[in-house]
Amino acid sequence: MTAETDLRSPDGFVYASLPQLMALEHHSRGLSFLSRQPLSSILSGAHASRLRGRGLSFDELRNYTPGDDLRHLDARATLRYGKPFVRTFTEERDRPTLLLVDQRMNMYFGSRHCFKSVAAAQLASLCAWMAFHAGDRVGGLVFGDETLEHIRPQRSRARIEALCAAVIRANHALHAALPEAGQPDRLDTVLRHCLASAGHDHLICIISDFAGAGDQTLQLLRQLSAHNDVIAMQVYDPIALQFPDKGRITITQGSVQRELQVDKRQVHGPLGDFLSGRLRDVAELLRRSRVPLMMFSTGEEVLGQLRLELGRLTGSAR
Known part of the structure; x- marks a missing residue:
């Protein structure tokens, strides 16, 4: 085994594996995007059924x-x-589900439990199995900084395996030597592709940290949600909420890296404020889009958070 292969071993924390994602089928049973509340629930939007195409x-x-x-x-x-x-x-019993899965370099980070890229991979698998067991066709758009793989929706286990395999390929392409993303509007490009291919009456789950989101992202989300059910799943690292007050961290921008002593006041205050402020800004943008928002920390197990977030959005205990 080479050093490079060993570095990218699928431990479930830095890199995911296909068997791990496929095994999440069992844990997805009993979970649902459908609301048990009246038609005024958070997922109802402006249309009659609880989720468009499933009523x-x-x-x-x-x-x-x-x-x-x-x-x-x-x-x-x-x-x-x-x-x-x-x-x-x-x-209506059959509805296409599209999962937009972010595997850009900005997702290749984690201070606790797992990297954002791995949490996104696990969420994608759980959502795919949930849609499959609801009787829906499942597909997705898996994107990196330069790559985009489109898996067209079908209702089959083989299609879920193909989607998870695409996520794993993108996940394993990430490594520390890569420069941090070159296209600041990459997320918007993927949303435009989704808008062109989704049509209407889809369930679209966007699994990302929403790095690079801005006014154009807001407009695209509104366009997507006009004819589809859209759910935003924002993956974040807990360091954005509670910045460490001692030790050293390494920050990077492209090929430039710098180590900072975080217990210095001139470092801790501005950097902590920047990270927490950025998280709030993205969450506020998503709320302005009127797209239901779920938030997932890399500091905790994804499955437990998904149960809680589904219960919060649908108002039903799970």
């Missing part, structure tokens, strides 16, 4: 027959024609 769609207006649900009486048609009419509905 009831109008089928036809017809004469009332004994046994029809009286709640489906159409008052206008009944008054107009002088006899009872009911609206009938069909349940």
Whole structure:
């Protein structure tokens, strides 16, 4: 085994592995994006069903027959024609789910438990299995700083394996010698690609730290959510919330690296404020987009956080 291979061993903390992601199927059972609340729940948006494409769609207006649900009486048609009419509905059971999985160099960082890139990989797998068990087709866009792999939605275990394999390829392409990202608008480019390919009535989960997000990102998110259900899953490192007050850290910008003594006041204050402020700014931008936001720390296990976040958004205990 070479030193390079050993460096990238899939330990689940710095690098993920395909068997680890596929094994998350068992843990995904019982989890759902569907709200059990009334139609005013946070996932309902401006459309009728709890999640677009997973509720009831109008089928036809017809004469009332004994046994029809009286709640489906159409008052206008009944008054107009002088006899009872009911609206009938069909349940939409199949809906494409797209997972946008960020594996850029900005994700190759973690101060506790695991790197952001690994947390994103685990979230992608859990979401894929959740959609699969809900009867949906599953696909995704896996992107790095220079790469973009599009896995078209299908409902099969082989397609989930293909998606997870794409995530692993992008994950294992990350290493410390790579320069930090060259395209500041990379996230916007991927969102435009998603906008062109998704059409409407998709569930779109964006799993990223949202580095580089700005006004254009806000506009693209609003365009996506106009005809699809969009959920933002922001992955962050706990160092952004509680900056260490002693020791040394190494910061990088491209090929330039510098070690800083964090217990120095001129270092600790400005850098801590910058990291926490950036996290708040991105979260505020996502809230302005009116896209439901879930936040995931790399300092804790992803599965437990996903259960809590789903419960918070849908208002149901899990």
